[in-house]
Amino acid sequence: MMIKPVLLWSDALILLLLATVAALVWLARKNDTFRAPWRQVMSSRMGAGTALILAVYAGIGLLDSLHYVERLPGAPGQTAGQQAQYSGEVRSALDALLKPLRENVEKTYSAPFATHLYAKETMPGPDGREVRDFPRLKHGGAHLADPEKDFWSDVSERAGLGLLGGWVVWLLWRSWFGCRNGGARFGLPGSSCSAAGPPRRNLTLLVILLTAGALIALAPHYHVLGTDKVGQDVLYLSLKSIRTGLLIGSLTTLIMLPFALGLGIAAGYFGGRIDDAIQYLYTTLNSIPGVLLIAAAVLVVQVQIEANAEFFDTAAARSDVRLLALCAILGVTGWTGLARLLRAEALKLRELEFVQAARAFGVTDARILLRHLLPNVMHLVLISVVIDFSGLVLAEAVLSYVGVGVDPGMISFGNMINGARLELAREPVVWWQLAAAFVFMFVLVLAANLFSDQVRDALDPKSGGRK
């Protein structure tokens, strides 16, 4: 099938962010001052494990950011020279990978691993009369001849195979890369590990691989996490939500940083009138209750998007712009905390000898700011970036609940929770959609929180001794 890549605005910004990070890493690769803390983070078991989890999430989010549209099959009689028609539905690489999950849509709710629908339906019974019963699912467990008899053996067989697959991959990984000493890295499996110390266990990787193996084996045949109200697979929804959460966490930072860095350092370094003006600016912004300011700005953006609907050719483009607007709003309202920290640090650095010396030599202000102050506040920036990330992921859910979050049509943790919270009142309880959203979020935020602790310990000179 012919496809045409589509670059949404958020995709472009993600690529920009990646390029920036890659460039920074490339520039700093030889610099020991920059490498030492990261080496410390990655050498601790906690740091490496949480980084791995975050990398898995980031990988899923990236796959979900490679968008394309499919070419519609040509109308009969269309010649090759005519303009090709493309579908209006924007898909991503992740959608392509998860094709069975995306297309296995049931009628309504079904519990995890269910073979029958949640709601009863009237249907023809075996003797031809109408009976009311739970109908079989169209996809979940549809391959079983007799669900009651075959279910457990089939599930355990598939799960066993999946787990085995994950374990084998882990063993392979361990024998190839699992030695502490880099010298054995590309040796034959099992060679010279003993000389290099005990092999690295990396239990996080084992857990991830086992989970992935079991899911790959089971998900095409069952709804592992059930289905939602309109019958979509909850696992698919959860995986798709990851991109939204990550975008909010990272793009907001990208938008916030220039404000925080520029204004914070300028206020501290220049002092006087400039300081007064910048302080006034952030006290004013700070004084407005956060949610209200965000709500006010989002309401305005919403009206503008509705008024200019003709600019957006697909629904994906519209919800994408709304997501970006949300990130921009969070960024513009969220820079004050970091700016205040940076101002205090710049005030302190301004009086230190190396800055005074640079000034005495007649170095320009711009050069002092860039070469002498900026590198010396980078640790504060990094720490606050990783700490903010988890807060932003959580904030998305709350804002979507308030009605000022991402577009209601966009798949996100907030919208998943919002759509499912009233269903706890049903009997039997529909818990799986809520549970899936909360668990996926919990793992991401917990990993981010633990990782940020490690980063802070490594980067912050003050917390060096505290453990």
Next chain:
Amino acid sequence: MLNYILRRVLYAIPILLGVNLLTFALFFMVNTPDDMARIHLGAKHVTPEAITRWKSEHGYDKPLFVNPAASGIEKATDTLFVEKSLKLFVLDFGAADDGRDIAREISQRMWPSLVIALPTFVVGLLAYLSFALLLVFFRGTPLDTGGVILCVALMSISGLFYVIGGQYLMGKLWHWFPISGYQPGLDAWKFMVMPVLVSLIGGIGDSSRFYRALFIEEIGKDYVRTARAKGLSDLRVLFKHVLGNAMIPILTGVVVVIPRLFMGSLIIESFFGIPGLGSYTIDAIQAQDFAIVRSMVFLGSLLYIVGLVLTDISYTWADPRVRLE
């Protein structure tokens, strides 16, 4: 001190003016009254006449800053900016889009908000501080490590989970309290316990970890060693010396939110059906009633500035070295 407070109050005026200009710009310049009328009329009924009528009914039919039609001083006062924005300074909030008086709504709805928010604040502060002190008292033991892990886990869970989980367990499964709703008077406690408990559990991870870090930093200082060497008990050092010296950073985070307790919490109030200012605000956001949103923004900023002044005053009480001049 009086001098200082007076100066702070004067300094508040430009900040509130800035807040006003910002919300005015958002709601009247980026988003014109015409847009507002269109939302409220709905797509089907939008005609130029209907928009003009809606605007004049709701008092949005004036120019933004300068009114050339009026005479004398009214050129500047008979405008949207003065009518809709500057009048907030004298707490004249005007009417909501449904015609009700916002100031009256606020004075009625702040009490339920306060009934929930005040116990949450007081019980919460005591609980967070005690838990942090407990962890610090047992520092270095498995109890401390376990407590910190618990804190990080608790703060990684979405706040919505606590609300939904609490309602499900305490309301639906165990029938301890009504799931949502509110009743004034003595029966209010029934509706108060669950929101307070839920906010308490939701906040304990973040706050206790923060306070523990404060205390741990304080406990490493020389005066603590001296106090121990004098023969003071661990408990006495902890409560009298460490807590006392950690007071300034604690007050910084705590006092500023006190005035805002009136405004309640958006999430808690809307989930538990408390008819307070929080749910008022959230309803206004969802109904896109900009008049209420503007009033709440102004009120929130005003209370924040009051909180800042109170914080400074509380410093003098916590630390005799601080003098306000």
